[in-house]
Amino acid sequence: MKLYDVAIVGATGLVGRKIIEVLEKRNFPVGKLRLLATDKSLGAQIDYKGKTYDVEKLTPDSFKGYEFVFFSAGGPVSKEYAPIAVRSGALVIDNSSFFRMEESVPLVVPEVNPKQVLKHKGIIANPNCSTIQMVVVLKPLHDRWKIKRIVVATYQAVTGAGQHAINQLEDELQNVPVRYKKFPHPIAYNCLPHIDIFYDHGYTREECKMVNETKKIMEDPTLKITATCVRVPTIGGHSEAVNVEFEKHFEISEVKEALRAAPGIVVQDNPQQDIYPMPIWAHNRDEVFVGRIRKDETVKNGLNLWIVSDNLRKGAATNAVQIAEEYILRKGS
Numbered sequence: 001m002k003l004y005d006v007a008i009v010g011a012t013g014l015v016g017r018k019i020i021e022v023l024e025k026r027n028f029p030v031g032k033l034r035l036l037a038t039d040k041s042l043g044a045q046i047d048y049k050g051k052t053y054d055v056e057k058l059t060p061d062s063f064k065g066y067e068f069v070f071f072s073a074g075g076p077v078s079k080e081y082a083p084i085a086v087r088s089g090a091l092v093i094d095n096s097s098f099f100r101m102e103e104s105v106p107l108v109v110p111e112v113n114p115k116q117v118l119k120h121k122g123i124i125a126n127p128n129c130s131t132i133q134m135v136v137v138l139k140p141l142h143d144r145w146k147i148k149r150i151v152v153a154t155y156q157a158v159t160g161a162g163q164h165a166i167n168q169l170e171d172e173l174q175n176v177p178v179r180y181k182k183f184p185h186p187i188a189y190n191c192l193p194h195i196d197i198f199y200d201h202g203y204t205r206e207e208c209k210m211v212n213e214t215k216k217i218m219e220d221p222t223l224k225i226t227a228t229c230v231r232v233p234t235i236g237g238h239s240e241a242v243n244v245e246f247e248k249h250f251e252i253s254e255v256k257e258a259l260r261a262a263p264g265i266v267v268q269d270n271p272q273q274d275i276y277p278m279p280i281w282a283h284n285r286d287e288v289f290v291g292r293i294r295k296d297e298t299v300k301n302g303l304n305l306w307i308v309s310d311n312l313r314k315g316a317a318t319n320a321v322q323i324a325e326e327y328i329l330r331k332g333s
């Protein structure tokens with residue numbers, strides 16, 4: 001089997017560590033592995049398949065000979081270093097939002113728009129975590145009943161904001177001085193209707209990402225979608241209440257059937273037995289979980305769904321590794 005040399009930028013972060021875990025779990029054909037971070041992480045070591053790797057400092061020379069470079073170190077690092085990695089011959093899979101809306105950069109969720117992987121010019125973008133889990137569920141429904149409008153409210157875990165966000169929640173829960181103030185208000189025992197910056201029109205950047213990225217991934221600029229994104233004090237796993245209006249009539253049984261048949265989805269919908277998706281059940285799983293599937297009788301062809309997934313797995317690391325797998329598969333065929 002051909003092996004691929006892989007570098008990970010941001011290897012010590014929440015997403016970077018998950019990428020390493022997922023590469024191992026999925027038995028990705030890794031040849032050489034290079035783990036990159038800042039000089040603060042020099043001396044750190046991370047295990048992969050029983051071998052210990054030193055974390056190295058990212059420099060412009062870090063990529064020579066590497067075939068896949070996963071970036072998970074934030075937008076400014078991707079902006080500066082992804083083009084350098086591309087020039088050195090690597091395929092970049094970028095977790096930051098920096099390149100996502102660029103026309104020449106495919107934005108890929110393999111269950112939804114896998115063919116896009118071959119259209120890259122060196123960079124493939126991994127979408128926003130809350131967008132990924134929503135489009136995995138909506139795509140098979142859109143294909144069959146054509147979506148007219150989506151209204152989504154998210155309940156997003158603190159891991160979505162990186163390691164310092166976990167530290168803030170833990171310090172607040174333990175009632176000790178807060179080491180890092182990642183959020184503008186306490187997050188323990190609280191909910192913040194505020195993820196990323198606010199724009200003048202009143203929406204946040206996270207909400208705009210959900211709107212714009214959904215249209216790009218579903219390849220339908222006419223989709224109507226509006227979002228409210230909320231940070232909640234769960235550690236991992238994003239939840240979403242999604243209301244959808246379709247053009248065509250559907251039966252709930254048909255919706256469940258379509259979702260069960262679609263890749264990457266687990267239907268968890270037995271409210272009589274208290275079975276519905278929850279972050280604690282989605283933890284460390286790659287699938288997207290959907291439940292509370294019911295008609296919205298206030299509009300024609302309306303549907304309500306509750307969607308949960310692990311934001312660090314399918315929302316970040318798993319989707320990124322799947323992109324690389326999809327690329328290898330399609331390029332080889």
Ligand SMILES: NC(=O)c1ccc[n+]([C@@H]2O[C@H](COP(=O)([O-])OP(=O)(O)OC[C@H]3O[C@@H](n4cnc5c(N)ncnc54)[C@H](OP(=O)(O)O)[C@@H]3O)[C@@H](O)[C@H]2O)c1
Nearest residue numbers: 010012013014015037038041072073074096160162163316
């Ligand atoms: N968390 C999520 O659910 C999620 C989901 C999708 C996408 N993302 C995106 O993934 C990226 C990383 O998120 P995260 O949650 O993993 O953040 P994190 O836990 O704060 O980790 C950040 C990582 O980036 C490294 N880094 C920062 N500045 C660097 C620089 N100048 N040069 C080299 N390495 C640098 C850090 O290295 P040191 O340890 O040495 O500081 C660390 O490894 C962000 O773009 C985020 O938006 C996150």
